Amino acid sequence: MAATPEQPAPATPRRxxxxxxxxxxxxxGHFTPLNGNEQFKKDDDGLNVRTRxxxxxxxxxxxxxxxxxxRGRMRWWGLYTQRKPGIDGGKTxxxxxEELDDEYFMLRVRIxxxxxxxxxxxxxxxxxxxxxxxxxxxxxxxxxxxxxIRIEDVPEIWNRLEAVGLSTTEACxxxxxxxxxxxxxxxxxxxxxxxxxxxxxxxxxxxxxKDFSNLPRKFKSAVSGSPLLDVAHEINDIAFVGVEHxxxxxxxDLWVGGGLSTNPKxxxxxxxxxxxxxxxxxxxxxxxxxxxxxxxxxxNRARLKFLVADWxxxxxxQVLEDEYLGRKLVxxxxxxxxxxxxxxxxxxxxxxxxxxxxGFAPRVGRVDGATLTKIADVAEAHGSxxxxxxxxxxxxxxDIEEDRVESLVGALEALDLRVQPSPFRRGTMACTGIExxxxxxxxxxxxxxxxxxxxxxxxxxxxxxxxxxxxGCPNACARIQVADIGLKGQLVLDDAGRQVEGYQVHLxxxxxxxxxFGRKVRGLKVTxxxxxxxxxxxxxxxxxxxxxxxxxxTWAARAPEEALS
Numbered sequence: 001m002a003a004t005p006e007q008p009a010p011a012t013p014r015r016x017x018x019x020x021x022x023x024x025x026x027x028x029g030h031f032t033p034l035n036g037n038e039q040f041k042k043d044d045d046g047l048n049v050r051t052r053x054x055x056x057x058x059x060x061x062x063x064x065x066x067x068x069x070x071r072g073r074m075r076w077w078g079l080y081t082q083r084k085p086g087i088d089g090g091k092t093x094x095x096x097x098e099e100l101d102d103e104y105f106m107l108r109v110r111i112x113x114x115x116x117x118x119x120x121x122x123x124x125x126x127x128x129x130x131x132x133x134x135x136x137x138x139x140x141x142x143x144x145x146x147x148x149i150r151i152e153d154v155p156e157i158w159n160r161l162e163a164v165g166l167s168t169t170e171a172c173x174x175x176x177x178x179x180x181x182x183x184x185x186x187x188x189x190x191x192x193x194x195x196x197x198x199x200x201x202x203x204x205x206x207x208x209x210k211d212f213s214n215l216p217r218k219f220k221s222a223v224s225g226s227p228l229l230d231v232a233h234e235i236n237d238i239a240f241v242g243v244e245h246x247x248x249x250x251x252x253d254l255w256v257g258g259g260l261s262t263n264p265k266x267x268x269x270x271x272x273x274x275x276x277x278x279x280x281x282x283x284x285x286x287x288x289x290x291x292x293x294x295x296x297x298x299x300n301r302a303r304l305k306f307l308v309a310d311w312x313x314x315x316x317x318q319v320l321e322d323e324y325l326g327r328k329l330v331x332x333x334x335x336x337x338x339x340x341x342x343x344x345x346x347x348x349x350x351x352x353x354x355x356x357x358x359g360f361a362p363r364v365g366r367v368d369g370a371t372l373t374k375i376a377d378v379a380e381a382h383g384s385x386x387x388x389x390x391x392x393x394x395x396x397x398x399d400i401e402e403d404r405v406e407s408l409v410g411a412l413e414a415l416d417l418r419v420q421p422s423p424f425r426r427g428t429m430a431c432t433g434i435e436x437x438x439x440x441x442x443x444x445x446x447x448x449x450x451x452x453x454x455x456x457x458x459x460x461x462x463x464x465x466x467x468x469x470x471x472g473c474p475n476a477c478a479r480i481q482v483a484d485i486g487l488k489g490q491l492v493l494d495d496a497g498r499q500v501e502g503y504q505v506h507l508x509x510x511x512x513x514x515x516x517f518g519r520k521v522r523g524l525k526v527t528x529x530x531x532x533x534x535x536x537x538x539x540x541x542x543x544x545x546x547x548x549x550x551x552x553x554t555w556a557a558r559a560p561e562e563a564l565s
Contacts, residue, residue: 083100113196120165177220181223228512271332355401359390362416434472545559
């Protein structure tokens with residue numbers, strides 16, 4: 001209708017303040033980069049940086065590295081700059097990246113499925129001693145991390161790793177990270193199904209493939225047929241969990257959308273049963289959904305868990321089936337609850353073939369190159385050419401004849417690698433912390449190690465499963481929200497009003513057994529100096545008040561706040 005003097009024309013609708021141009025989803029046609037990370041990935045694929053490292057940066061040195069390669073694309077080959085020594089935690093969020101950067105790197109070796117030969121382990125140890133000042137931490141994703149790496153040495157390190165079938169390809173970055181797997185796949189007596197062929201095929205199809213090297217953010221994967229649920233499947237972007245279908249036999253239950261950090265979410269079941277030979281196809285479909293529909297506008301919403309939360313399991317499964325697989329998935333059962341809380345395979349266990357595997361616990365995943373080469377020597381001397389890493393920062397030696405087990409255990413114990421560790425040695429985990437990490441606020445590794453000693457001394461009779469996870473910042477690399485006692489590093493005030501290193505406390509988190517996040521006690525923050533006293537006090541209270549068979553997480557959920565302070 002035309003406007004008249006008596007009826008003025010309607011005003012043009014105004015866009016609401018703060019509206020944005022979508023979430024940067026490629027499937028919606030939003031290809032324009034909406035932040036700096038998306039721009040540098042569009043400018044050049046991260047996989048291409050290897051050529052520049054080999055031909056330019058390793059020859060011209062650290063100062064020759066382009067900033068978008070240094071703090072971006074080099075992650076596609078497992079490289080992060082490490083924290084410059086001497087910078088305290090109060091400056092972590094204040095300084096510019098170039099002020100935090102040291103001229104040395106962390107280098108991550110991806111170990112898919114945690115599978116290593118003793119030859120590979122020996123090479124990892126030798127590289128550590130020659131190029132990394134002895135550093136070689138076992139991570140909670142089955143990888144090994146070096147520190148003190150010079151850019152000049154990276155090509156030679158790659159040559160040595162690749163000569164024995166290892167790599168750092170897409171160990172970091174907005175990529176499909178290491179595919180974690182049961183460390184006793186194909187070995188354990190109680191295994192439901194061996195996921196090793198699926199891991200190998202996924203690796204062949206996906207890793208280093210430029211169709212999947214520009215994801216919205218990192219993509220974490222897990223495949224395990226163990227009834228122990230030994231890969232922390234609930235907090236991966238995609239996980240395949242061994243189940244027995246009543247009609248079709250052994251296969252995998254499909255989970256998507258798990259993750260921790262500052263917005264933790266437990267993964268959701270899609271209710272689908274996947275046979276072994278279809279796992280790579282389903283994996284490819286899910287990672288393709290993430291690539292195409294994942295949110296690329298804001299980095300803090302760029303993980304798959306946010307898409308899954310917005311869509312829900314039913315819609316996610318429908319898109320997977322209709323747009324990516326072209327067929328319906330078979331409905332299937334949920335995995336059974338594990339019969340034990342420990343899922344790390346520590347101790348002596350019989351294999352399917354009658355031989356034994358032996359799992360052992362370093363201190364908070366901290367080992368060194370010399371120790372790794374000794375582990376390789378010890379394993380070979382006792383008849384094994386195979387070792388494994390676990391998602392609990394532990395290791396396993398496989399294929400030991402019964403009459404060699406006792407000797408192997410003694411040799412490991414002589415290296416301070418406990419086969420029968422205390423609950424505190426067994427259950428304490430720590431991230432890298434302020435020693436090397438640019439995001440960290442507090443120390444973790446050394447503090448975790450000293451905490452083990454203190455608790456063993458103070459509570460020598462404590463014999464219940466307990467997980468104590470220390471994290472140097474809020475990003476939860478050490479899985480604090482799903483630990484019995486999760487400790488998130490931050491600066492706190494001591495009794496004298498001084499700012500010191502300390503931790504916010506999460507209590508009663510769990511995976512596998514009634515998975516869920518720990519509770520935060522209102523205002524409860526503990527200084528680093530008070531930490532042994534606090535944990536001793538809480539565990540003593542737990543021992544006094546627990547019902548028969550009651551786990552710490554269950555007790556912590558029902559205990560009054562004063563019992564947890």
